[in-house]
Amino acid sequence: MGDFLDLFLNFEIMAKSWPLLAKGLGITAKLCAAVIGLGLAGGLMLALGALSPRRWLKWPAIAFIDLFRAIPPLVLLVFVFSGLPFAGLDLTPFLAVVIAFFLNNSAYYAEVFRAGIQSVPKGQAEAARATGLSQPQAMLHVILPQAVRNVLPDLLSNTVEVVKLTSLASVVSLAELLYSANMARSVTYNSSPLVLAALIYLAILWPLVRLISRYQRGLAAH
Amino acid sequence: MTAPSPVHRRPMLEINRLEKRFGETRVLTSIDLSVAPGELVFVIGPSGSGKSTMLRCCNRLEEPSSGTILLDGEHVTDCRGAALDRMRLKIGMVFQGFHLYPHKSVLGNVMLAQIRALKRPKAEAKARAMEMLEHVGLAHKADAMPAELSGGQQQRVATARALALDPKVMLFDEPTSALDPELVGSVLKVMRRLRDEGMTMLVVSHEMGFAREAADRVVFMDGGVVVEAGPPEAIFGNPQSDRLKSFLARVSKDEE
Numbered sequence: 166m167g168d169f170l171d172l173f174l175n176f177e178i179m180a181k182s183w184p185l186l187a188k189g190l191g192i193t194a195k196l197c198a199a200v201i202g203l204g205l206a207g208g209l210m211l212a213l214g215a216l217s218p219r220r221w222l223k224w225p226a227i228a229f230i231d232l233f234r235a236i237p238p239l240v241l242l243v244f245v246f247s248g249l250p251f252a253g254l255d256l257t258p259f260l261a262v263v264i265a266f267f268l269n270n271s272a273y274y275a276e277v278f279r280a281g282i283q284s285v286p287k288g289q290a291e292a293a294r295a296t297g298l299s300q301p302q303a304m305l306h307v308i309l310p311q312a313v314r315n316v317l318p319d320l321l322s323n324t325v326e327v328v329k330l331t332s333l334a335s336v337v338s339l340a341e342l343l344y345s346a347n348m349a350r351s352v353t354y355n356s357s358p359l360v361l362a363a364l365i366y367l368a369i370l371w372p373l374v375r376l377i378s379r380y381q382r383g384l385a386a387h
Numbered sequence: 388m389t390a391p392s393p394v395h396r397r398p399m400l401e402i403n404r405l406e407k408r409f410g411e412t413r414v415l416t417s418i419d420l421s422v423a424p425g426e427l428v429f430v431i432g433p434s435g436s437g438k439s440t441m442l443r444c445c446n447r448l449e450e451p452s453s454g455t456i457l458l459d460g461e462h463v464t465d466c467r468g469a470a471l472d473r474m475r476l477k478i479g480m481v482f483q484g485f486h487l488y489p490h491k492s493v494l495g496n497v498m499l500a501q502i503r504a505l506k507r508p509k510a511e512a513k514a515r516a517m518e519m520l521e522h523v524g525l526a527h528k529a530d531a532m533p534a535e536l537s538g539g540q541q542q543r544v545a546t547a548r549a550l551a552l553d554p555k556v557m558l559f560d561e562p563t564s565a566l567d568p569e570l571v572g573s574v575l576k577v578m579r580r581l582r583d584e585g586m587t588m589l590v591v592s593h594e595m596g597f598a599r600e601a602a603d604r605v606v607f608m609d610g611g612v613v614v615e616a617g618p619p620e621a622i623f624g625n626p627q628s629d630r631l632k633s634f635l636a637r638v639s640k641d642e643e
Contacts, residue, residue: 291448292486292545296500296552297476299469306499310490 182349189345208274233272258339281312405454432608479549483561487533519547539570
């Protein structure tokens with residue numbers, strides 16, 4: 166038992182590795198901000214494209230969404246990081262991760278937005294257009310606020326997935342939280358830094374997960 | 388060429404040879420209808436007769452297959468893009484299902500298009516919204532959310548939302564069909580008041596009693612054509628066609 170605590174819950178080693186993990190956490194935060202921000206914006210654009218009556222917008226958007234939802238994110242990441250340099254595109258690990266996860270994640274957000282927009286009754290758009298609002302105005306002021314409200318739990322769920330997804334970045338040696346923890350582990354010959362990393366993920370994501378559950382219960386009660 | 392209108396003034400709303408097809412199905416066939424300024428024209432007919440489609444063609448929620456529609460002499464049917472949006476500001480519409488924006492307060496519902504489409508300053512839009520809510524008897528509900536209102540109240544807010552844009556004509560698409568019977572009166576009261584103030588109105592409705600009492604003219608549609616049109620006394624008191632006679636017989640049976 167003493168060995169177990171010493172190997173996994175060694176507070177001394179946790180404290181020592183904290184500065185390294187804090188740095189990693191900073192990079193994870195930056196990564197999340199970039200991927201979530203770009204993913205939301207890209208997802209919204211893709212959803213609007215996929216729902217457009219114009220074929221030259223609709224089909225490319227649907228193809229993009231299908232393609233990047235079907236490719237495993239790790240495959241995508243390795244391809245962007247290791248494959249693209251052969252085409253003369255040398256990317257930093259950070260940029261490679263942002264691009265790969267943006268492609269994956271915007272496709273997922275797009276599906277959520279699309280479901281949200283389609284959940285708003287047709288009469289809402291008709292009422293808006295009948296009062297002289299343009300198509301973009303009707304979308305922005307009437308459809309989207311209702312669409313986002315209807316799929317908020319799904320948007321949050323997807324966001325939780327993104328945060329977890331960023332740990333894959335350790336594969337391309339980006340010193341985010343998991344990578345830093347693993348470094349600390351190999352230096353100290355002790356797994357406690359990994360446990361600390363897991364606790365940090367838990368501390369960030371558990372409130373979010375709780376919020377989603379509460380929100381879903383709330384929706385069900387209506 | 389269409390026959391000259393019996394009204395000497397230029398019609399406020401003029402529908403000429405309107406046709407609407409959905410694929411192979413012809414829903415409207417050569418509809419001619421004009422509404423004079425200040426006139427209240429009632430459109431009656433069995434469901435599926437095309438009356439709602441005709442109304443929805445007037446503000447191009449439905450795209451006419453052919454024919455022209457003019458509002459106060461201006462072509463509605465030629466408008467594209469921003470010009471169509473501006474044209475729609477002059478055509479108020481009230482729907483059977485109200486379609487208030489559930490995420491906005493009553494006041495927000497009445498202000499939105501004033502600010503975004505009409506580009507009114509916020510303070511002015513708010514004043515105008517309050518004035519219109521007063522008009523439909525709901526100023527005290529300005530801060531309520533639509534879900535907190537009865538159907539009749541929602542429909543009156545929807546009417547205020549359309550009126551706040553100072554339209555030249557109001558289209559009502561079965562405004563009372565989704566309401567509980569005891570709430571119908573409040574909506575009809577607002578419509579009667581609008582009529583008395585000289586608003587031009589085209590109304591699709593099953594409220595025969597109201598049509599008899601308030602309409603200047605009644606148009607009977609069936610199978611996508613205008614079968615008969617005339618003053619309410621003639622339409623209800625002395626129907627000419629068999630189709631109108633049997634329709635009125637069916638309706639009065641339902642009302643018993």
